[in-house]
Amino acid sequence: MLHQLTVPQAFAGTIAxxxxxxxxxxxxxxxxxxxxxxxxxxxWLVAAICFGVGxxxxxxxxxxxxxxxxxxxxxxxxxxxxxxxxxxxxRIELPARINVLLSLVLAGALIGLSILTSIQLPLHHxxxxxxxxxxxxxxxxxxxxxxxxxxxxxxxxVVAFLTLENGLFFGTITLAPGLPFVIGILLLIDVLVAVVxxxxxxxxLIGQHSAASVxxxxxxxx
Amino acid sequence: MLPAAVIAIPFTAALLSMLLPSRVSRVxxxxxxxxxxxxxxxxxxxxxxxxxxLDAVSALFLLPVGIVYGAVGVYSTWxxxxxxxxxxxxxxxxxEFLALTNAFACAEVVVPLLTNMAGLWVALEVTTILAALxxxxxxxxxxxxAAWKYILIASCGxxxxxxxxxxxxxxxxxxxxxxxxxxxxxxxxxxxxLDPNAVRLAFLLxxxxxxxxMGLAPMHTWLPDAHGAGPTxxxxxxxxxxxxxxxxxxxxxxxxxNDAVGSGMTRTLFFVVGLLSLFVGAFFLLRQRDIKxxxxxxxxxxxxxxxxxxxxxxxxxxxxxxxxxxxxxxxKGLAFLSAGRIAxxxxxxxxxxxxxxxxxxxxxxxxxxxxGLALAGMPPFGIFRSxxxxxxxxxxxxxxxxxxxVLALLVVAFAGIVRWVMEVTGGDAPKTMQRGERDIGxxxxxxxxxxxxxxxxVYLPEPLEHLLARAAFILGGRG
Numbered sequence: 001m002l003h004q005l006t007v008p009q010a011f012a013g014t015i016a017x018x019x020x021x022x023x024x025x026x027x028x029x030x031x032x033x034x035x036x037x038x039x040x041x042x043x044w045l046v047a048a049i050c051f052g053v054g055x056x057x058x059x060x061x062x063x064x065x066x067x068x069x070x071x072x073x074x075x076x077x078x079x080x081x082x083x084x085x086x087x088x089x090x091r092i093e094l095p096a097r098i099n100v101l102l103s104l105v106l107a108g109a110l111i112g113l114s115i116l117t118s119i120q121l122p123l124h125h126x127x128x129x130x131x132x133x134x135x136x137x138x139x140x141x142x143x144x145x146x147x148x149x150x151x152x153x154x155x156x157x158v159v160a161f162l163t164l165e166n167g168l169f170f171g172t173i174t175l176a177p178g179l180p181f182v183i184g185i186l187l188l189i190d191v192l193v194a195v196v197x198x199x200x201x202x203x204x205l206i207g208q209h210s211a212a213s214v215x216x217x218x219x220x221x222x
Numbered sequence: 223m224l225p226a227a228v229i230a231i232p233f234t235a236a237l238l239s240m241l242l243p244s245r246v247s248r249v250x251x252x253x254x255x256x257x258x259x260x261x262x263x264x265x266x267x268x269x270x271x272x273x274x275x276l277d278a279v280s281a282l283f284l285l286p287v288g289i290v291y292g293a294v295g296v297y298s299t300w301x302x303x304x305x306x307x308x309x310x311x312x313x314x315x316x317x318e319f320l321a322l323t324n325a326f327a328c329a330e331v332v333v334p335l336l337t338n339m340a341g342l343w344v345a346l347e348v349t350t351i352l353a354a355l356x357x358x359x360x361x362x363x364x365x366x367x368a369a370w371k372y373i374l375i376a377s378c379g380x381x382x383x384x385x386x387x388x389x390x391x392x393x394x395x396x397x398x399x400x401x402x403x404x405x406x407x408x409x410x411x412x413x414x415x416l417d418p419n420a421v422r423l424a425f426l427l428x429x430x431x432x433x434x435x436m437g438l439a440p441m442h443t444w445l446p447d448a449h450g451a452g453p454t455x456x457x458x459x460x461x462x463x464x465x466x467x468x469x470x471x472x473x474x475x476x477x478x479x480n481d482a483v484g485s486g487m488t489r490t491l492f493f494v495v496g497l498l499s500l501f502v503g504a505f506f507l508l509r510q511r512d513i514k515x516x517x518x519x520x521x522x523x524x525x526x527x528x529x530x531x532x533x534x535x536x537x538x539x540x541x542x543x544x545x546x547x548x549x550x551x552x553x554k555g556l557a558f559l560s561a562g563r564i565a566x567x568x569x570x571x572x573x574x575x576x577x578x579x580x581x582x583x584x585x586x587x588x589x590x591x592x593x594g595l596a597l598a599g600m601p602p603f604g605i606f607r608s609x610x611x612x613x614x615x616x617x618x619x620x621x622x623x624x625x626x627x628v629l630a631l632l633v634v635a636f637a638g639i640v641r642w643v644m645e646v647t648g649g650d651a652p653k654t655m656q657r658g659e660r661d662i663g664x665x666x667x668x669x670x671x672x673x674x675x676x677x678x679x680v681y682l683p684e685p686l687e688h689l690l691a692r693a694a695f696i697l698g699g700r701g
Contacts, residue, residue: 057400120419134389141381148374161377168384176391178401183340187384190347194377197351201358201370208363217367 140167255295379434454562499526539615578651
């Protein structure tokens with residue numbers, strides 16, 4: 001019911017839609033640099049929603065969190081990832097049986113599942129734009145998984161994890177804006193540390209196999 | 223005071239391990255493990271009497287940390303001397319190993335101390351990061367593969383868990399206001415006023431998310447790789463502590479869900495993941511060729527047993543499930559530590575190439591047999607007691623057909639474990655193999671942990687009994 005939307009709700013809805021569109025761009029991209037740019041763009045959008053919710057709710061901590069997010073996730077992390085990608089093949093291999101079209105269909109199905117799930121939940125109290133937010137957050141998490149599964153490349157999988165985390169951050173900010181500030185900062189630090197550990201492993205992989213493809217991971221089975 | 227101490231001790235040991243030579247920090251790690259175990263024992267004792275700042279669930283889930291970290295700390299005094307990855311890297315490897323092991327223990331001890339649902343997620347994610355670094359430490363292709371799979375799958379799983387935390391928070395906005403700290407006690411006090419659908423979804427997401435960390439099937443795929451490829455003390459800590467830490471978070475969610483919407487949903491879901499885990503664990507045990515992967519699949523099986531115990535819902539079964547957490551930690555800690563020594567002496571983890579371990583390593587071989595038989599559910603070990611409690615609770619209610627299925631799967635697992643344990647410990651040892659062992663630290667740590675493995679089978683101390691009863695009451699096993 002569009003006529004009932006307030007300006008903040010419309011803003012959140014627009015951001016949610018843009019986040020999903022950007023997320024879908026990952027499915028057609030086969031270049032590492034593009035993956036990283038998509039993540040950077042998504043992080044700017046997440047920072048924008050954090051800022052918007054902070055202003056609407058009068059929460060200064062969220063405004064601070066928005067700028068911290070912009071700095072680390074929108075600028076520093078993408079640069080770090082670009083440095084990591086330097087010197088290795090720019091292309092991301094695609095699995096033989098699942099082409100871009102089929103992966104987009106699968107992503108669409110997951111988005112549908114997210115919407116159906118969120119419709120079942122009457123989370124009304126105090127949240128920013130509950131139903132669409134939960135659907136968008138779930139969809140980003142599910143499609144993030146899908147990207148990680150369908151792109152057997154270490155850097156692509158790290159970006160997939162980060163976009164998935166962006167979905168979580170979006171959900172946390174809009175559905176639970178009252179979560180203590182310290183938790184938000186801890187989430188952010190946690191992501192940064194996780195990326196450093198991912199980077200250690202990616203460097204080791206590149207060092208041992210001269211490529212970032214995880215197709216070489218086949219020794220541990222059964 | 224004590225909660226601060228159990229965090230400060232391993233944290234300080236981690237810091238000092240980075241700075242000091244390994245010959246000093248390995249001794250320090252031994253003391254840190256032992257001191258943490260003593261502090262945790264005191265805290266559990268206080269909680270069993272209703273005193274202290276911790277509730278029974280927290281105190282109970284701290285016990286695995288005390289038992290396993292206590293043993294691993296002392297065991298590591300031998301491990302860092304024995305482990306060799308090349309002359310140049312040895313000292314660096316040892317320092318990194320000791321620092322990360324202590325830091326990992328610190329993160330693991332924080333989890334049961336917390337009752338803030340969002341804080342719990344952060345603490346568990348920290349354990350993932352540290353564990354991935356430990357699994358990777360040996361620098362082999364297999365360890366890199368295991369670490370990559372682990373951090374990716376566990377982090378994605380925890381992402382789902384965080385959605386569960388957020389949905390639970392949103393469910394609490396009505397009764398608790400838009401800005402509140404997501405403390406477990408607050409949710410319990412307001413459980414009746416939380417939106418039921420949101421609580422159900424939160425539990426489902428938490429079970430999938432944190433169940434990934436707990437190694438519940440079908441989210442278990444990282445577990446055999448990480449437990450198999452990591453350094454031996456890390457495997458013991460992953461299996462003996464980390465799985466119970468993840469269960470701790472699930473239990474907190476389950477308690478809220480049971481109070482908010484009744485226990486029907488939690489029991490059904492516990493049945494699904496429990497039976498699936500038992501099935502996967504039991505049948506994969508039959509076809510294992512690697513001694514550590516065999517123990518890893520046994521962990522999946524035992525987490526399945528715990529989930530089934532919680533699912534039966536009868537007070538006796540819930541008591542048994544909680545006791546099983548402690549028993550499994552001790553037995554699996556002993557199994558990994560002794561298996562590590564056997565693998566080091568035979569220079570292989572392939573079961574087919576190991577025989578006569580009791581003759582070659584009289585202490586480690588015998589204790590591995592003890593641990594194996596305990597994990598198989600043989601009397602008089604503690605696991606036998608807790609499995610009987612779980613099954614008795616299951617057969618006493620309307621869930622007896624499921625209890626019968628659990629029993630059948632336990633028989634399959636029994637066959638798998640006993641077969642491999644006999645193959646490793648029995649038979650003739652290679653004639654060229656050096657015999658005997660004199661490493662007091664390693665042997666002492668294993669003997670101490672074996673006292674728990676055996677002791678809880680023949681005698682259940684009264685304070686532990688009280689602790690179990692209080693924890694079961696919190697989850698809803700009031701009968």
